[in-house]
Amino acid sequence: MTLAPVNLVLLEPAELGRPMPVADRRTRHLLDVLRRAPGDTFDAGVIDGPRGKGTLIAVTADAITFSFQPLVPPAAPEPITLIVGLPRPQTARDILRDATTLGASALHFVRTEKGDANYASSTLWSSGEWRRHAIAGAEQAFSTLLPSVTHGHALAAAVAALPASTIRVALDNYEGAAPLSATTLPLGAHVTIAAGGERGWSAAERDFLRAQGFALAHLGPRVLRTETACLAALAIARARLGLM
Amino acid sequence: MTLAPVNLVLLEPAELGRPMPVADRRTRHLLDVLRRAPGDTFDAGVIDGPRGKGTLIAVTADAITFSFQPLVPPAAPEPITLIVGLPRPQTARDILRDATTLGASALHFVRTEKGDANYASSTLWSSGEWRRHAIAGAEQAFSTLLPSVTHGHALAAAVAALPASTIRVALDNYEGAAPLSATTLPLGAHVTIAAGGERGWSAAERDFLRAQGFALAHLGPRVLRTETACLAALAIARARLGLM
Numbered sequence: 268m269t270l271a272p273v274n275l276v277l278l279e280p281a282e283l284g285r286p287m288p289v290a291d292r293r294t295r296h297l298l299d300v301l302r303r304a305p306g307d308t309f310d311a312g313v314i315d316g317p318r319g320k321g322t323l324i325a326v327t328a329d330a331i332t333f334s335f336q337p338l339v340p341p342a343a344p345e346p347i348t349l350i351v352g353l354p355r356p357q358t359a360r361d362i363l364r365d366a367t368t369l370g371a372s373a374l375h376f377v378r379t380e381k382g383d384a385n386y387a388s389s390t391l392w393s394s395g396e397w398r399r400h401a402i403a404g405a406e407q408a409f410s411t412l413l414p415s416v417t418h419g420h421a422l423a424a425a426v427a428a429l430p431a432s433t434i435r436v437a438l439d440n441y442e443g444a445a446p447l448s449a450t451t452l453p454l455g456a457h458v459t460i461a462a463g464g465e466r467g468w469s470a471a472e473r474d475f476l477r478a479q480g481f482a483l484a485h486l487g488p489r490v491l492r493t494e495t496a497c498l499a500a501l502a503i504a505r506a507r508l509g510l511m
Numbered sequence: 512m513t514l515a516p517v518n519l520v521l522l523e524p525a526e527l528g529r530p531m532p533v534a535d536r537r538t539r540h541l542l543d544v545l546r547r548a549p550g551d552t553f554d555a556g557v558i559d560g561p562r563g564k565g566t567l568i569a570v571t572a573d574a575i576t577f578s579f580q581p582l583v584p585p586a587a588p589e590p591i592t593l594i595v596g597l598p599r600p601q602t603a604r605d606i607l608r609d610a611t612t613l614g615a616s617a618l619h620f621v622r623t624e625k626g627d628a629n630y631a632s633s634t635l636w637s638s639g640e641w642r643r644h645a646i647a648g649a650e651q652a653f654s655t656l657l658p659s660v661t662h663g664h665a666l667a668a669a670v671a672a673l674p675a676s677t678i679r680v681a682l683d684n685y686e687g688a689a690p691l692s693a694t695t696l697p698l699g700a701h702v703t704i705a706a707g708g709e710r711g712w713s714a715a716e717r718d719f720l721r722a723q724g725f726a727l728a729h730l731g732p733r734v735l736r737t738e739t740a741c742l743a744a745l746a747i748a749r750a751r752l753g754l755m
């Protein structure tokens with residue numbers, strides 16, 4: 268499993284003021300890739316907290332010690348939620364990383380009728396591994412914010428928890444009447460994009476989504492991988508919101 | 512190395528009417544994933560030629576035999592060219608696959624001043640492996656068209672070969688004055704997107720690009736991986752052209 272190169276070293280709040288083990292991937296990045304020595308600074312941030320400068324203090328055989336100076340308060344979460352039918356674990360890893368990089372502030376991996384129920388029991392979810400991929404995506408983006416992530420809930424539960432005012436679009440290459448680019452997304456709006464996963468939506472799910480105010484939109488005739496469809500939709504939505 | 516699941520079995524023109532070895536990945540896909548038996552049909556196409564139906568005729572210990580019936584002539588290439596600074600080979604693989612899926616009709620992996628010259632000598636390029644990734648991207652998209660691909664040319668050479676009327680945009684998060692979404696892309700236009708690769712453009716390259724009619728545009732404050740930036744830009748351009 269490859270994690271993206273770190274641009275920003277993200278720290279849990281509880282890690283501040285404590286030594287970081289030499290085997291930690293962030294230690295390896297600081298020493299082996301960035302080649303930092305005691306006294307050198309590096310870009311760092313606290314998860315869901317401020318961004319700032321770390322200073323490497325000492326390197327021992329077991330751990331490094333460092334200080335952290337907060338400089339920039341965290342930005343507001345961006346107004347984009349992604350709902351996606353639970354995909355195979357490797358696809359979920361890519362979406363966790365790349366949708367976080369692209370600024371989705373909530374990611375809901377939901378059960379769908381056509382989805383493979385086994386994907387919900389992957390160790391990706393049960394071990395907590397999923398969070399590492401979101402962290403890698405935030406580090407890449409130079410952001411301290413992690414999305415709120417849920418997995419294994421029913422589609423209806425994720426929809427019930429959406430902000431009331433969000434603009435709702437479901438990707439559907441079968442019944443989508445217009446391309447996503449034709450959806451009206453005013454600057455400043457909050458948008459929710461729902462993607463059905465590898466096998467798409469069932470007829471009942473389409474009815475449910477329509478009843479819940481989702482417009483069905485397509486991404487053109489080319490068949491995209493689930494992760495490509497999610498990224499393309501996020502990029503188009505961000506562009507329409509003036510963010511990209 | 513993982514190749515995307517095949518939606519469409521793509522054949523070289525010379526492969527028509529010949530047995531396909533049992534070890535070929537398309538044979539494995541037909542037999543192991545699609546579970547086709549003699550007499551069954553499958554979606555197939557000829558690279559840069561028609562799409563149609565294949566029929567499995569026989570399966571022996573060494574090879575399968577099949578027939579092919581062309582049904583749909585190839586579509587016109589889509590009006591999008593991508594120029595990207597030669598990235599590390601794994602990034603190039605992803606871009607070859609995903610930019611092809613997203614319909615780029617030309618991909619130029621160019622030398623840039625800040626790029627790593629070693630990337631040009633990867634076996635990805637010298638062995639011809641690169642073409643397999645473009646094929647996987649076309650199969651995913653259910654398209655028979657491969658992009659024209661060049662690698663290792665100078666940026667100036669790739670720019671000199673562009674269609675005269677193409678709208679030229681260079682991604683530049685340092686000097687891009689406006690987001691890509693603010694670029695005027697009329698329906699029906701041909702667009703060229705240039706991405707500088709991992710370390711971006713040099714000052715001389717920016718001057719050159721501006722002199723060649725490129726508008727510098729950014730993709731927002733979040734730092735994207737090269738492959739994510741390429742995909743996001745292609746998606747935004749396709750949306751602006753009404754294709755997505």
